[in-house]
Amino acid sequence: MATAPHMELRNVGKRFGGVQAVADLSLSIDRGTIHALVGENGAGKSTVGKMIAGVHRPDAGELLLDGRVVRYHAPRDALADGVTIIAQELALVPQRSVLENVFLRSGRASHLTARDKRQRYAELQEEAGFEVPADVRVASLRVADQQKVEILKALARDAQLIVMDEPTAVLNSAETERLFHAVRALRDRGTSIVFVSHFLEDVLSLVDTVTILRDGKHIRTGPAAQESPETLVTGMLGRTFDTSFPEKVPVAQDAPVVAAVRGLCAAGFVKDISFDVRAGEIVGLAGLVGSGRSEVARAIFGADKRDAGDVEVAGEAVDIASPRDGVRAGIALLPEDRKGQGLLMQRSILDNITLPHLDRVSAGGVVSPVREQKAVDDLISRIGIRASSPAAKVNTLSGGNQQKVLFAKWLFGRPSLLITDEPTRGVDVGAKRAIYELIHSLAAEGVGVLVISSELEEVLGLAHRVLVLREGRLVAEFDQSQMSEESVMRAIFAADAGDGEGLAS
Ligand SMILES: Nc1ncnc2c1ncn2[C@@H]1O[C@H](COP(=O)(O)OP(=O)(O)OP(=O)(O)O)[C@@H](O)[C@H]1O
Ligand SMILES: [Mg+2]
Incomplete structure (x- = not known):
């Protein structure tokens, strides 16, 4: 395994309004390794991935690629250096074919002739170690295969460093295994991978190195072989974790x-x-x-x-x-399938929680902002939603915190x-x-x-x-x-x- 630093972060920080998402983080991603980022919801994992890939610009510190300071203003700058991110929300065009998606905006490769594209596509599959039919529409593929298209797309852009943000969240175990196989194959060809996931056992079976983040801060980086799910959890939470259940309160006889x-x-x-x-x-x-x-x-x-x-x-x-x-x-139902369960991504936490229940906060049909605000503040602190304010748009929240908003929305109806x-x-x-x-x-x-x-x-x-x-x-x-x-x-x-x-x- 090669161990030269591919990407280095030095004292990097990123703030969103009142939230210090990442603080004074120093980290080195070695070439040809799989490097995991773990931490609680809101710990800063996605923010780190997005800074590496030019989606966000750090407001402190610097990034070095192969020892050279780089400043990315947009994802395309990072891409020019062979750095890209596969975000949790897939970014494919569902109505177009796999082939079209793979070469969409791929710089020089988008100008290849049809024949050369097919040739290049075959090479990419070879490189990745898996195959996806070129001519089917992306919409008709299973999520696991869409994930592979994202990887091929990254490779078509000559990515040497790929950030994968929770790529397995939507995969079943067989699909996860296949994805891991592909990721290992990439690593063995010298590609560096930054891998974000909450599945700690999976993380340990896949990656070479693990970095633990907590509250935007670096806790430690070390070989995966020296960690266990328990040690990771302790690091993530800053305390040993009580996996027991809260004590049951007996139901009153006359309830x-x-x-x-x-x-x-x-x-x-x-x-x-x-x-x-x-x-x-x-x-x-x-x-x-x-x-x-x-x-x-x-x-x-x-x-x-x-x-x-x-x-x-x-x-x-x-x-x-x-x-x-x-x-x-x-009655409130928090359904099993929470993706697409009606969070309004462009609207605030406050709106998301209160819109379905406006009658509850309004007196005589007029919404009382004070009551609304107070009730929402209570819920936010009880559920532990981490956000700069109730006015924060839901699309600025970390994935786990979005789920908590959904919980709050239902509880708000008492x-x-x-x-x-x-x-x-x-x-x-x-x-x-x-x-x-x-x-x-x-x-x-x-x-x-x-x-x-x-x-x-x-x-x-x-x-x-x-x-x-x-x-x-x-x-x-x-x-x-x-x-x-x-x-x-x-x-x-x-x-x-x-x-x-x-x-x-
Ligand atoms: N675009 C943004 N605008 C405002 N705040 C943001 C934005 N992106 C992230 N944040 C905040 O930065 C913090 C870190 O978020 P981040 O998405 O990096 O967490 P994460 O570790 O990926 O969490 P999860 O496991 O829930 O995905 C959170 O408090 C989040 O609300
Ligand atoms: Mg995230």
Whole structure:
């Protein structure tokens, strides 16, 4: 492995308004290595990547490429030096072909004849160690293959240093493995890679060197072989991390039922589901993917049509035919698929949180800015959204903080019943614990919570009571004294429902 510094950052800083995104960072990316950047949401990883690639200009310090000071004013300046970034949001033109995308604005290569382009495309595939059909439209490719097109595009521009910002966030494990194979092949040909990811185990299996950032500051850089997921987490958070769950607060004996579901049928296969959620109670919904968990959630909220059945909220029958009805009835659903779940990227945090609930902050139809501001400030600090101010546009937030805004948006409506589907997917470990605490404190305030999670540990760690779905039916129920990993697993997998109060016929 070559070890000459390819890119060096010396005392680099970057500030956005009141936020010091990166401070006095010195770092060396060696040629022909894969170098990971890890850190909590908002630690500054993407900002570092964007400075390297000319998207942002540092406001302190300097960048050196092969020992020479460089000043990039735009991505194309970095590209001229063979430096580029593959941002988390793919930047391809979906309606055009793979070939067209790869050579789009690629400098000299965009002027090649059609024949030469095909020739060059073949070479690029060879270089990358993978193939993508040249003539299909990008829109028709799987995300993993789109990711490969981005890599080919980077190579077509003669990139020697490629920043990849969370390239695996949308990939499944087989796709991730294929991508890693390609990345290693590039490294072995002398390309340097800066790799940003929250999947710490993946990071350690792929990269040569790891840099930990915290609050925009450099914590340490060292060989991946000397780190473990635990040491990385400790470095990222600045403390050892308590992976336990917050202590469960018992539900009051006389707690009223906040939501009653009766005979719910939905999505053509969810049949006859009935259960109650009481104020302060956290109910877990367990089951395999496809068992009907998300369908139950969506039908209760009004996101999908109910085939039959009733929902009562706070003792009153409610007629829920749309999410709007659900919100009005006091139900919030934080859905599984949070990308494209309606964050208005160009608008402020404040707007995103309050727009769906304007009736709540307005007195007599007039929005009260003071009340709105106060309620939003409370939420922002409770959820730990890191931003310069509530007026900050959502597109200036780090990825993880955007997710927290989504959470805030739903909580702002003060729901009686909060349904969270995979509440911690894609957030860093610190935020995970913060979300657990948030769920607990909402319950303590009398909200009923329905938690869906594929991580059984999460369901058991949070819930007072666990319901198990299998093939669209409620097959078992476990209270605190009965729930164990084994008993719930058995119910999930249809092996005899164990000690649980078997509901199956
Ligand atoms: N264009 C921008 N305008 C204003 N503030 C910004 C901008 N880009 C980033 N920031 C702020 O800089 C800080 C660092 O953000 P950055 O995106 O680098 O974090 P990150 O480590 O990539 O986080 P994540 O894991 O959530 O993606 C955050 O507080 C963020 O809100
Ligand atoms: Mg980021």
